[in-house]
Amino acid sequence: MKNLLYKEFKLASHPTTYLFLALCLMMLIPSYPGYVEFLYVCLSIFFIFLAGRENKDIFYTVLLPVRKSDVVKARCLMIAVVELVQVALAVPLALLANKMYHYAGNLAGIDLNVAFFGSVFLFYSAFNMTFIPIFYRTGYKVGNALIFSSIAIVLYYIAAEMLVWVPSPVSKFLDTLDPAMMVKQLPILIAGVIVWVATFFLAYRRGAANFEKVDL
């Protein structure tokens, strides 16, 4: 698997994989929707698949001494690394933004707090759960995977932001930079990570099962 992951980053990665990681600097834009930079991560993952198709990555990989399911597993691991790196880069920038704009918070959506990062993992989960199994139904219809995953993440985004925008005890709990509340938001982060790991596993299982049926 180490070799396959090496292949993913050495051959399959697209320049936007790295370029869009830099977009976490958008965290520093005052009152800007926090999910946007993570949307770009999803877009860069789409570009990896698109470039893979144009470069016949699947044909190259399946001829190597690996199983078909390993092709899916390697790509899933690559996506996991990219998504985690983006979160890792975004956290310190969110802390910095919160320090800089603490007086106002984020007026364009949820504050960049612990609950937000938990929600980011759920956002990723919605993308992974749709994009990976749908792409591996054919191994080449990357546009289909993008359309359905876009619908999934937009619906998730609307639902998540509604919880913040519609005034309620929940919105007060979620949309705050109060350190005491942020500690209470920790279960959301933990739940987000657990769901992300579980859905990744499921997305891999379904993707690998779909890909197994594909005649190349």
Place this chain on the structure above:
Amino acid sequence: MEILSVQNLTKRYEKFTLKGVSFSLEKGYIMGFIGRNGAGKTTTLKSMMNLVHPDGGQVSVFGMDFATHEMECKQKIGFMLGGVDFYPKKKLRTLAEVTSRFYSEWDNEKYMQLMERFELDPEKKVDELSAGMRVKFSLALALSHHAQLLILDEPTSGLDPVSRDELLLLFQDLIEDGEHSILFSTHIISDLEKCADYITYIKDGAILSISDKDSFLDSYRLVSGTAEQLSGDIKNKVIGLREHKFGFEGMISRSDIAAFNGLELAPADLENIMIHIERE
């Protein structure tokens, strides 16, 4: 020693069926896998390698069942679908470096020797290579991990006659040590005449014939005669019959020679055999 055995390989598509393909290949030989376009050559090879899911059948490589020992089998196989056409913007050096990591028996010294022998520049990108160079690079990758069985899908298609000849000579060089075997599909008859030891003929998804080249050639005769000589009895025995205003021409099986006594018979070459069989 049997290096490859394919038994009853079946694959059903809506408009095409691979009908129980079986053949085997011994160590140290070259087998040409022939048939017209769409006969099932690529489907067979892809089904053997699990790229296409066969509906039935068994493939053994070096005595190991391919389905259960896929990784071990692939270590010993070099499989090429034409030449290298993946990652066209990557340098050969990069592709070789990544590929080498997957093979326990990768031999970098051999790789360098092959690159030199094939006059391939590792700093070139894949799309800077000619069709012949791409095939040679594929072979360099396969031979550098000591693949003993090369399965090549139409390696000579699109090559000029000189490059084709070079490649076929290379195939012959490779099997001389008695350790390598080559199965290659083609619809270019002269390839087989130059280097195949065995010929497996596939038509409409079914194996029509498996034999050594000389026996295969000796199995048929070309026949021609006047319209009067083409009586009802023998007409049914003519393969790929073509009637014209001066008479007829076609091909017969060697076993039917007695029935054609007095007609003009001539040895058939591979091209004629294929044309007459496909005309049926």
